[in-house]
Amino acid sequence: MKNLKNNNKLINYFFEIIVIIIGITLSFLVNEWRESSKIRSEEIIALETILENLKTDSVNVQREISTLTTSDSLYDYFLRHVFDKNPMLDSLGKAFQAIFSYSKFTPKSIGYQQLKETGKLNIISNKDLLKNLIELHTTFSELISEQNFIDRTFTIKYLSNNLLNDFDLMAISGNYSSKLSEKRKEKIFLSGIRNRKFINLVLFTKNIKSGEKSSYVKYSNKVKELIKEVESELQTLR
Secondary structure (H helix, E strand, O other), X not given: OHHHHHHHXXXXXXXXXXXXXXXXXXXHHHHXXXXXXXXXXXXXXXXXXXXXXXXXXXXXXXHXXXXXXXXXXXXXXHHHHOOOOOOOHXXXXXXXXXXXXXXXXXXXXHHHHHHXXXXXXXXXXXXHHHHHHHHHHHHHHHHHHHHHHHHHHHHHHHHHHHHHHHOOHHHHOHHHHOOOOHHHHHHHHHHHHOOHHXXXXXXXXXXXXXXXXXXXXXXXXXXXXXXXXXHHHHHHHO
């Protein structure tokens, strides 16, 4: 009888231990599930922000590509017709204005930068996607920034300075302009745009813009690929 009571106590102890172990395990699993669910929610929010940024970039960079394509046509027109005997001054004027424009496109990377600055890039569980995002915001974005810097610096520093040095601006603008005949203003304008130094600068800026457009096209294609990847990943996570 005594042995039976001892056996019953051992069995009770055993079951109590099993219950405790099960309770601890369940508690651990619940906490793990909660933590995993929290991380998953944070990842979804982060990817939604990144997706929004990518879509904004896609629209803006396409606009820049379109602008550069139009500008390139204007540069070609300018170079073909600048020495015409009876040039179309309105068309040359439009081309002239385009020559002094430069791109202000800046990749939108708020979502990515927030993750990077808070050390949470690894919250993105799809490592191939993460790798592609990092590539976009380093290699591709740096190329865009470099091209934009060259374009802006050349346009402001060299083209604009050449304009100030080789054009009689006072003669074709402002109050003094009203004292000149249209023929005189046209002559001054044509003299300035036919200056060989200025034409060489136009050729150079055309090449700069061509390189810039090429970078934008590569960036645009990468963004489009990433939009599809992020959308697919969000469908999986949801």
